[in-house]
Amino acid sequence: MYLGIVKGTLVAERKTSGLEGKKLLLVQPVDEHGAPTGDIQAAVDTVQAGVGDLVYLVGSREAALACDPTFVPVDAAIVGIVDGIDVDRPARAEGRTP
Amino acid sequence: MKCCRVVGPMWAAVKHPAYVGRSLFVVQPLDERGLDAGTSFVAIDHVQAGVGDKVLVLTEGNGVRQILAMGDGVPIRSIIVGIVDHVETGQP
Numbered sequence: 569m570y571l572g573i574v575k576g577t578l579v580a581e582r583k584t585s586g587l588e589g590k591k592l593l594l595v596q597p598v599d600e601h602g603a604p605t606g607d608i609q610a611a612v613d614t615v616q617a618g619v620g621d622l623v624y625l626v627g628s629r630e631a632a633l634a635c636d637p638t639f640v641p642v643d644a645a646i647v648g649i650v651d652g653i654d655v656d657r658p659a660r661a662e663g664r665t666p
Numbered sequence: 667m668k669c670c671r672v673v674g675p676m677w678a679a680v681k682h683p684a685y686v687g688r689s690l691f692v693v694q695p696l697d698e699r700g701l702d703a704g705t706s707f708v709a710i711d712h713v714q715a716g717v718g719d720k721v722l723v724l725t726e727g728n729g730v731r732q733i734l735a736m737g738d739g740v741p742i743r744s745i746i747v748g749i750v751d752h753v754e755t756g757q758p
Binding site for chain 1 (some may be wrong): 677682687689730742
């Protein structure tokens with residue numbers, strides 16, 4: 569699992585079967601300080617996250633297991649909205665007062 | 667599996683039901699000398715690890731499902747499965 573910050577919403581009208589009704593968000597993976605750690609990616613949202621939220625995601629096959637039904641073609645899923653990390657200079661949600 | 671250092675706990679109120687009641691840690695992979703190597707990630711704890719501990723982290727979902735014995739639908743991929751006492755490299 570890894571941390572990410574939601575950067576935007578992705579809308580796709582035509583999708584492969586199984587992805588209908590799934591909310592897709594663009595997420596920038598970050599480390600515990602909020603520094604980007606890789607390329608931005610699209611992820612299925614299972615927790616009603618919004619733009620600016622600090623979230624954690626699960627990748628690979630386990631991303632599909634977070635969905636209902638579980639046999640869907642996804643490789644990243646948001647499975648939690650992070651409230652806090654106990655480190656120096658922790659990553660924070662964007663665009664919100666702490 | 668990866669040898670990691672526990673960086674710090676994190677918490678989340680809104681989460682997938684499979685994560686309810688589990689402690690989450692940010693962990694940092696280490697190389698054979700104990701230096702940071704690669705990008706930190708999130709793991710659940712299965713051995714009551716603490717901040718600063720050197721730990722063994724399983725990063726494969728099928729093993730996680732066997733450990734947790736919660737059925738086939740658990741969307742968890744990394745779990746702390748051991749606390750490392752020491753690493754020998756044969757080098758001073």
